[in-house]
Amino acid sequence: MLVERWRLILALECIMCIYSKPLQQKRRCFFQITESTEHNYRQNKKYTAAGSVSGSVQVCETTDCCVGYYWIINGTPKADVLACDRIEKSCPDETCKAQPRINNQFFTCMCSTDLCNGNITWGKEQTSNPYSYFSVVFMKMAVIVVGILLFMCFCIVAAQWRSCLKKKKKNLQSSSHDYLVQPSCSCQRTKTSEIDISQIELQQIVGRGHFATVFQGTYQGSVVAVKFLPAGYEHNFNTEKEIYELPLLKHTSIMNFLGAGRKPDDKSWFIVLQFAEYGSLHSFLSKQTTSWMFSLKLCQSLSQGLSYLHSDLLSHGTDLHKPPVAHRDLSSSNVLVRAGGTCALSDFGCSTILRSCSEPYRRHNQNKNMKCIQLGTLHYMAPEILEGFVNLNESMFLMQGDVYALGLLLWEIWMRCSDLFEGGAAPQHLLPYELELGSNLTLESLILHVSYMDKRPYIPEHWELLPQGAALRELLEDCWDSDSEARLTAHSIMERITSLQSSYSL
Numbered sequence: 001m002l003v004e005r006w007r008l009i010l011a012l013e014c015i016m017c018i019y020s021k022p023l024q025q026k027r028r029c030f031f032q033i034t035e036s037t038e039h040n041y042r043q044n045k046k047y048t049a050a051g052s053v054s055g056s057v058q059v060c061e062t063t064d065c066c067v068g069y070y071w072i073i074n075g076t077p078k079a080d081v082l083a084c085d086r087i088e089k090s091c092p093d094e095t096c097k098a099q100p101r102i103n104n105q106f107f108t109c110m111c112s113t114d115l116c117n118g119n120i121t122w123g124k125e126q127t128s129n130p131y132s133y134f135s136v137v138f139m140k141m142a143v144i145v146v147g148i149l150l151f152m153c154f155c156i157v158a159a160q161w162r163s164c165l166k167k168k169k170k171n172l173q174s175s176s177h178d179y180l181v182q183p184s185c186s187c188q189r190t191k192t193s194e195i196d197i198s199q200i201e202l203q204q205i206v207g208r209g210h211f212a213t214v215f216q217g218t219y220q221g222s223v224v225a226v227k228f229l230p231a232g233y234e235h236n237f238n239t240e241k242e243i244y245e246l247p248l249l250k251h252t253s254i255m256n257f258l259g260a261g262r263k264p265d266d267k268s269w270f271i272v273l274q275f276a277e278y279g280s281l282h283s284f285l286s287k288q289t290t291s292w293m294f295s296l297k298l299c300q301s302l303s304q305g306l307s308y309l310h311s312d313l314l315s316h317g318t319d320l321h322k323p324p325v326a327h328r329d330l331s332s333s334n335v336l337v338r339a340g341g342t343c344a345l346s347d348f349g350c351s352t353i354l355r356s357c358s359e360p361y362r363r364h365n366q367n368k369n370m371k372c373i374q375l376g377t378l379h380y381m382a383p384e385i386l387e388g389f390v391n392l393n394e395s396m397f398l399m400q401g402d403v404y405a406l407g408l409l410l411w412e413i414w415m416r417c418s419d420l421f422e423g424g425a426a427p428q429h430l431l432p433y434e435l436e437l438g439s440n441l442t443l444e445s446l447i448l449h450v451s452y453m454d455k456r457p458y459i460p461e462h463w464e465l466l467p468q469g470a471a472l473r474e475l476l477e478d479c480w481d482s483d484s485e486a487r488l489t490a491h492s493i494m495e496r497i498t499s500l501q502s503s504y505s506l
């Protein structure tokens with residue numbers, strides 16, 4: 001009897017127990033395992049054993065806790081592992097609160113409500129918004145990186161200023177020495193023939209520049225080019241005319257100047273030049289490729305022209321003096337190609353007469369040249385000009401700027417020489433740095449590329465295998481050296497090309 005009574009009591013207690021306490025459901029957690037790494041493969045096995053998985057949900061067998069492991073990718077948390085925890089742990093938080101690991105690149109969280117591991121939440125110090133938290137982390141890193149970069153830039157600029165000041169000091173000494181040994185300058189001009197526009201029969205437009213429109217025409221039975229500048233461009237007109245009027249400037253590699261004048265109707269200025277049948281070097285190279293010997297002819301005449309322009313000549317018989325002139329705007333648009341396949345320099349609107357005795361003349365030219373720097377073809381600007389380290393009074397710097405541009409022109413010509421490319425397939429014509437920086441290149445991108453990264457146009461690797469390849473590379477590198485003082489002179493470039501002609505005639 002007693003035993004039966006006890007059994008009854010126990011049965012009643014059991015029923016009461018069942019009805020007074022709800023049936024405890026098993027914890028359900030989001031389940032996701034990335035299987036891309038060995039590490040995750042191992043985790044896969046461990047976490048799969050923590051409960052039965054159905055799709056993206058796991059019902060936990062041994063624990064009441066969900067876990068989440070998140071990587072931060074591009075500032076956004078990406079779940080690596082979502083599962084039930086493998087062993088029972090204390091997990092009082094209802095939401096999955098982030099615990100940073102590995103320098104804030106990896107976070108874990110643990111929580112105790114169903115499917116709570118699908119979203120990571122952020123503590124007070126991390127702010128409620130994960131993105132702003134990561135932005136803060138990212139910002140901190142960015143500030144450190146920018147700080148380091150600024151410091152490095154400061155060091156580079158300081159080093160360059162130091163070396164520039166040294167060079168300037170050195171140059172000042174050498175250029176003042178130059179002034180002393182030069183014969184007194186004569187500032188002579190040859191008399192220009194004034195041309196009446198009615199004497200010229202104008203035909204079609206053959207070119208346009210920043211300021212000018214150029215027509216083909218006939219004058220006294222010869223084909224000529226007439227360069228018109230609008231009335232307001234008297235200054236550019238005078239600068240160019242003054243260069244052409246310098247004594248002894250006539251040379252086969254400098255465009256022949258025939259005269260100048262002013263149109264009575266619209267008051268525009270004009271300069272009459274011999275006509276160059278192939279137009280500019282730019283349009284010539286755009287249309288055709290050359291043989292090795294033809295390319296040397298172009299390069300030879302081009303370097304002869306610049307060497308002559310830079311020369312300081314005194315004719316003892318006539319007492320005429322040609323001062324050195326820096327072109328300052330050399331580009332393939334300002335070099336013309338004659339019918340015989342030789343180059344001639346033109347467009348002296350930005351040029352500077354060096355060692356002129358007339359101080360006002362030089363100042364007046366300087367202002368003009370600042371305008372030229374803004375308008376001239378960016379591609380050909382030497383690093384020291386891009387950085388603004390050139391003292392416009394120092395003749396040597398200006399001539400070295402021309403030599404840098406000459407190096408780029410030689411590269412432009414040889415890149416269109418079919419004999420330097422397998423099967424004669426020279427690439428299409430490109431301006432210097434067009435390949436690297438695109439056709440709409442900016443001053444900023446050029447400064448970064450040319451000055452700070454010290455990069456130059458691409459020299460094809462296969463040239464090294466050609467008999468003349470090493471000599472070409474060496475010549476180009478000696479023209480566009482970042483140290484302007486280490487560059488060759490136009491005269492020595494001309495000599496190197498002559499020796500290329502005799503050593504490697506195909």
Ligand SMILES: Nc1ncnc2c1ncn2[C@@H]1O[C@H](COP(=O)(O)OP(=O)(O)OP(=O)(O)O)[C@@H](O)[C@H]1O
Nearest residue numbers: 207208209210211212214225273275276280333347
């Ligand atoms: N003597 C010439 N014979 C044939 N074409 C010529 C001649 N002179 C100039 N041209 C053509 O006209 C174009 C513009 O001439 P030029 O460079 O003198 O003008 P510009 O306005 O001074 O140029 P820039 O924009 O360089 O200042 C040349 O690129 C060339 O195509």
